[in-house]
Amino acid sequence: MKKILLISLATASLLCAAEGDRPLKTHTEFSLVDANGNTDNTSLAFELKADKNYGKHEFRADANAYYTKESDTATKNKWMLELNYDYMITDRFSFNYLIGYKRDKFSGFDYQFYTGPGVGYKVIETPVHKLNVQANLLYSIDQYEGNGDKNDYLGYGAGLNYEWQVAENLKFKQDLKYRGSFDDSENYFINSKSAIESKLGGLFSMGISYAVDYANLPAAGKTSTDKTLLASLIIDY
Numbered sequence: 097m098k099k100i101l102l103i104s105l106a107t108a109s110l111l112c113a114a115e116g117d118r119p120l121k122t123h124t125e126f127s128l129v130d131a132n133g134n135t136d137n138t139s140l141a142f143e144l145k146a147d148k149n150y151g152k153h154e155f156r157a158d159a160n161a162y163y164t165k166e167s168d169t170a171t172k173n174k175w176m177l178e179l180n181y182d183y184m185i186t187d188r189f190s191f192n193y194l195i196g197y198k199r200d201k202f203s204g205f206d207y208q209f210y211t212g213p214g215v216g217y218k219v220i221e222t223p224v225h226k227l228n229v230q231a232n233l234l235y236s237i238d239q240y241e242g243n244g245d246k247n248d249y250l251g252y253g254a255g256l257n258y259e260w261q262v263a264e265n266l267k268f269k270q271d272l273k274y275r276g277s278f279d280d281s282e283n284y285f286i287n288s289k290s291a292i293e294s295k296l297g298g299l300f301s302m303g304i305s306y307a308v309d310y311a312n313l314p315a316a317g318k319t320s321t322d323k324t325l326l327a328s329l330i331i332d333y
Contacts, residue, residue: 122146125303125328139164139172141326154190156180162324174200180230188218194232194253203322204315208285210236210253210275226259234275240315251277265295286310293330301330 127141143160161175176198182190192214199207214232232253239246255273262268269291276284291305309322 120146120148122331122333124331124333125305125326126331127326127328136167137165141324141328143328152184154180154182154184156182170201172202174198174203182216188221190216192216192230192232194230194234200309200322202318203311204241204318206239206241208236208238210234210251212253214253224261226257228257230255236275236277247283249277249279249283251275251283267293267295269293280313282313284312286312299331299333301332303328303330 123143123145125141125143127139129137129139131137140163141161145156145158147154147156149155156179158178158180159176162172164170164172176196178194178196180195181193183192184190193212194214195211197207197209198205212232212234214230216228216230218226218228220227230253234251234253235248236251237246237248253273253275255271258270260268269289271287271289273287274284287307287309289305289307291303293301293303295301303326305324305326305328307324307326309324311318311320314320
């Protein structure tokens with residue numbers, strides 16, 4: 097958790113320091129449950145999205161972390177960071193480069209890393225609907241926990257980001273990411289997040305989100321699907 101907070105703050109600082117046409121935009125979500133007494137449970141979730149552009153160059157950062165402790169025993173401990181660079185060839189079409197890193201203590205993977213070039217396209221760009229898609233060729237490393245086994249391979253990634261401004265103070269969001277291997281069609285990962293956000297006023301909103309983290313070939317002894325339902329305080333700046 098400390099690592100992801102430090103990385104997120106450093107990334108935001110670098111983006112903010114860059115001179116550009118558009119000010120730094122950040123989207124932060126925070127959720128905390130701390131129960132003591134008959135139950136002893138602590139849950140913390142954090143997400144940061146930031147983007148900055150100048151001219152035809154755009155930098156995007158996406159970081160999240162989830163931590164749960166029950167009776168002094170951690171039951172969830174994972175974080176992820178993705179960095180994207182886009183060079184806008186036209187108003188809608190861009191060259192992209194992606195770097196991603198993920199750690200999940202209870203997934204059976206020590207870490208997962210992926211990077212590679214790709215393209216992005218703004219399919220819809222209106223005040224009510226926005227739809228962006230992205231596709232990348234990737235070099236990936238899945239480092240297994242414990243025995244030191246590593247699976248490195250060439251693969252691909254695809255993703256979409258959809259926003260629907262349902263009403264003045266109500267927004268629906270859908271993020272979907274898919275990453276797979278060219279050599280093994282059974283080796284793929286899917287990440288999905290569906291969210292509804294309600295504006296409270298000023299910088300603040302409340303949100304309810306449902307995230308699914310799926311591995312088609314999970315590590316030995318692990319399940320394929322990890323699900324998270326959250327109610328969060330949101331700050332957009």
